Amino acid sequence: MTQNNNKTCSKEKKIANSGLRLLEMLKALSKGPMSSYELLEILEEKDQKIYRKELITKYLNTLKVIGLQVSKTKGKYFLERNIEKTSFNKSELSLIKFIEKYTKNLNLEYLSENISIILNILEKSFSQDTLELISQSNIREYRLKKNLSLKNQEVKKYENYCRESLKIDLIYKTDGNEKTEYYKLEPLQVMYKNGQPVLIAYDCQNSTYKEFVLKFIKEAHQTPQKNARNYVGPVTFKLKNRLAKSYVLKQNEKIINSGKNFIIVSNQKEDTQLLIRRLSRYFDQCEILYPQELRQNMLDYISEIENLYG
Amino acid sequence: MNQTCHQKNLNPDNNISKTGYRALFILLKLLESPKSRTELLEYISCDPVIKNDLSKDSITNTINALKKAGCIISRPSQRTNNKYILKYHPFSLSLSKENVIALQTIRESLVTFGDWRLLINLNNFYAKIAKYVQDSTYQKILLYNHPLRDINHQIIKRLMFHAGIKKHTIVTYDSPERGKEDLYFTPEYITMENRKLYVWGYCKKYNEFSYLRVDRIKNVNFINFLAENDEDDEFQKSNIIVEYKLKGLSAVMFQTEIYETVLEKTPDEEYKMTVKAVVNNKFNFIQRILSFGSDCLLLSGDEIKNELEQKLKAMKEIYSHDPEQ
Numbered sequence: 001m002t003q004n005n006n007k008t009c010s011k012e013k014k015i016a017n018s019g020l021r022l023l024e025m026l027k028a029l030s031k032g033p034m035s036s037y038e039l040l041e042i043l044e045e046k047d048q049k050i051y052r053k054e055l056i057t058k059y060l061n062t063l064k065v066i067g068l069q070v071s072k073t074k075g076k077y078f079l080e081r082n083i084e085k086t087s088f089n090k091s092e093l094s095l096i097k098f099i100e101k102y103t104k105n106l107n108l109e110y111l112s113e114n115i116s117i118i119l120n121i122l123e124k125s126f127s128q129d130t131l132e133l134i135s136q137s138n139i140r141e142y143r144l145k146k147n148l149s150l151k152n153q154e155v156k157k158y159e160n161y162c163r164e165s166l167k168i169d170l171i172y173k174t175d176g177n178e179k180t181e182y183y184k185l186e187p188l189q190v191m192y193k194n195g196q197p198v199l200i201a202y203d204c205q206n207s208t209y210k211e212f213v214l215k216f217i218k219e220a221h222q223t224p225q226k227n228a229r230n231y232v233g234p235v236t237f238k239l240k241n242r243l244a245k246s247y248v249l250k251q252n253e254k255i256i257n258s259g260k261n262f263i264i265v266s267n268q269k270e271d272t273q274l275l276i277r278r279l280s281r282y283f284d285q286c287e288i289l290y291p292q293e294l295r296q297n298m299l300d301y302i303s304e305i306e307n308l309y310g
Numbered sequence: 311m312n313q314t315c316h317q318k319n320l321n322p323d324n325n326i327s328k329t330g331y332r333a334l335f336i337l338l339k340l341l342e343s344p345k346s347r348t349e350l351l352e353y354i355s356c357d358p359v360i361k362n363d364l365s366k367d368s369i370t371n372t373i374n375a376l377k378k379a380g381c382i383i384s385r386p387s388q389r390t391n392n393k394y395i396l397k398y399h400p401f402s403l404s405l406s407k408e409n410v411i412a413l414q415t416i417r418e419s420l421v422t423f424g425d426w427r428l429l430i431n432l433n434n435f436y437a438k439i440a441k442y443v444q445d446s447t448y449q450k451i452l453l454y455n456h457p458l459r460d461i462n463h464q465i466i467k468r469l470m471f472h473a474g475i476k477k478h479t480i481v482t483y484d485s486p487e488r489g490k491e492d493l494y495f496t497p498e499y500i501t502m503e504n505r506k507l508y509v510w511g512y513c514k515k516y517n518e519f520s521y522l523r524v525d526r527i528k529n530v531n532f533i534n535f536l537a538e539n540d541e542d543d544e545f546q547k548s549n550i551i552v553e554y555k556l557k558g559l560s561a562v563m564f565q566t567e568i569y570e571t572v573l574e575k576t577p578d579e580e581y582k583m584t585v586k587a588v589v590n591n592k593f594n595f596i597q598r599i600l601s602f603g604s605d606c607l608l609l610s611g612d613e614i615k616n617e618l619e620q621k622l623k624a625m626k627e628i629y630s631h632d633p634e635q
Binding site: 017021022026091102193196277299304 | 325419
């Protein structure tokens with residue numbers, strides 16, 4: 001976009017150069033805090049000239065005089081308010097509050113850092129009427145019907161496990177109560193499902209992907225063994241008739257074959273137990289093709305339900 | 311704006327760049343709204359800082375400087391009512407790629423709650439702040455990367471309106487099997503499941519309470535010929551009351567559907583809760599029961615149990631031979 005403008009401008013030639021330098025400085029400040037030295041360097045590089053440092057003071061004064069508030073912290077200047085303003089209504093402000101609290105509850109470090117930056121930019125961009133709305137009314141955050149129940153330190157712990165890519169030994173309350181099972185896992189990702197933090201990991205002993213609700217993990221210990229990343233191949237299943245036409249692929253799925261009344265789907269990295277539960281909803285319109293072990297798991301799943309009423 | 315001229319140590323006649331001030335002045339005026347050359351001159355002539363420093367080329371030179379700095383400003387013409395229109399500028403604080411990924415992560419985690427109203431509000435909010443993203447690929451993530459992108463909001467509004475007043479409608483439904491067809495449908499409520507939006511209600515064609523995928527609904531029209539409501543009366547009688555118990559993780563992660571109530575919680579027993587369901591769509595309810603696996607025990611509803619057993623038999627049958635490719 002800028003290139004096109006340059007072409008246009010070069011034909012007309014007449015440019016307010018001092019104005020252009022100030023605009024370049026404003027552009028630099030809009031990217032983030034800058035020291036006067038950094039600002040001077042940007043201008044000198046653009047113009048291939050040497051400027052005195054007083055030029056920056058002069059331009060900063062100009063910004064202030066026109067009403068663009070510039071502050072200084074730790075030797076760097078930054079814009080107090082965004083030049084591009086937006087009006088937000090009560091419901092949007094309530095959503096902003098919700099996002100702030102929700103992120104805080106999630107307690108994922110990279111999310112908190114980014115959301116804090118985003119909210120800071122949005123606050124700097126509030127229009128005058130939005131600022132008045134905030135000062136005049138009591139904005140309440142949007143309330144979720146289902147509350148989040150988290151152990152903050154636990155989430156951080158598993159986030160670190162995933163980052164460090166070392167295998168973990170884990171004891172899991174399989175029924176959410178007393179019954180426990182031991183797993184050797186390669187931790188992959190912490191996610192939230194229905195407001196619950198969940199660890200997604202590769203089960204080294206059973207060669208499957210599994211999800212673990214953090215609050216049901218009884219114990220977990222990191223081992224010195226590196227993640228092998230030697231994961232199993234995909235699960236394939238066939239969907240028939242109407243379902244084949246209406247099925248919406250998940251992010252981890254692709255169609256590998258299709259016919260008039262069927263599609264064959266390849267699924268990667270889904271907890272196989274949860275996958276069986278999900279596919280069971282499609283009754284006899286769905287058939288797991290591969291691996292054989294998962295076909296057997298589906299048969300066991302069906303038999304266990306049958307036995308309840310047999 | 312001029313109040314700032316009186317701030318301490320900021321004498322507008324000393325140590326400021328008047329050319330720079332003029333560039334900012336015009337930028338801020340164009341940010342407010344498109345302005346003609348005459349309007350800009352008028353504004354400048356009223357400004358105490360630059361009113362006396364105006365040559366005949368001032369506006370052109372300043373507009374050129376703005377363009378060179380990266381602004382896209384359309385030329386004044388008859389089409390623009392002889393006004394300069396600022397279409398883009400590079401001076402706004404902006405959201406980074408990492409910021410967008412964080413927002414998207416939050417949206418993805420909220421999708422799992424199934425709160426479709428929240429998701430619609432969030433999508434609208436993200437669309438509003440997308441202008442703060444300079445990278446067009448990431449801007450598109452905020453604008454379009456959500457499960458409701460193919461849904462017409464007017465359709466949702468109409469469905470909710472008719473559900474609120476319990477009115478009958480004709481919906482044009484794009485069925486994957488039969489193509490577009492008009493269905494007599496009385497919407498009752500909307501749910502979100504597996505990243506898709508469904509409207510539930512009475513469907514005359516199937517004479518049962520059923521659901522339609524909202525993204526397949528192309529039109530909703532109000533009708534009033536079913537005023538006597540005979541079909542609805544009959545349909546009300548077809549509800550089946552079922553009770554079931556849950557154990558294991560299914561009990562822990564349980565979320566009630568709109569037609570369900572938790573009758574009893576028994577945390578110290580093997581089965582942690584008893585749920586009552588008013589089943590108006592057997593197919594959907596059996597799907598739900600199957601997804602709980604052996605964590606769920608049906609206590610009543612023989613009709614449902616029989617159908618469940620038949621479904622299980624049919625499922626077992628397809629696994630009794632080698633896989634069909």
